[in-house]
Amino acid sequence: MPHDVVAHVPARRRPTAWRRTIGALLRREREVQGLRLTDVAVRARLSPQYLSEVERGLKEPSSEVLAALTEALGLTLVDLAQGIVDALGVPAARDRGGRPVLALTSSPDGWGRSGAVAVPSVPTGGPVLRAA
Template sequence: MPEQGPEPLWREALGRSLRGIREEQGGRLIDIAERAGISPQYLSEIERGRKEPSSEMIAAVTGALGIGLPDLLTGIAGEVGRHRHPRPARRPAGPLLMAA
């Protein structure tokens, strides 16, 4: 069953995915930031979900990590999917009975 609670914001899911990939690779924040051409502080804020980077920034970071955008998006979709709320039950269609 999916987890209950609020769905994560895009920037939070993106940041967790990027951090997870970087840590799996054993990469240091400072090295990835340098390869991406951004400051370590900015990359840290992205990873913590505090900044919502442009598509150009996302491309720079994924390039520095050596991953493709489809791989990143698949990971984010998986995380967001775990937080989905179940849909409310739909009422069956049929005639409405009204009291007189």
């Protein structure tokens, strides 16, 4: 190759805040429970190497992997989602009764344009799940 031609080398992608946050939350929970990486990997039916990459924010886990990991740690996906909201400093939305609302939507404004409903997740006034 001539010396004046520069080969294009793609820049290494930096982990997104989403991946880093998920990984950090999963690692923190694992460590709080005193579990080894291999303990959780076996419970979730993943390789320890893959779990390590998820915890370091290098891999973006699928919804199935996240479900397996949260179950292996005794968490729910809602627990993980709330941890992400808290870690990223997103202000908690509240319904008219003052209960926290977790928005699950793909709309740019975070609430959806049509069909959004607020449904109490527990009848005792717990968090509300709002989906578009």
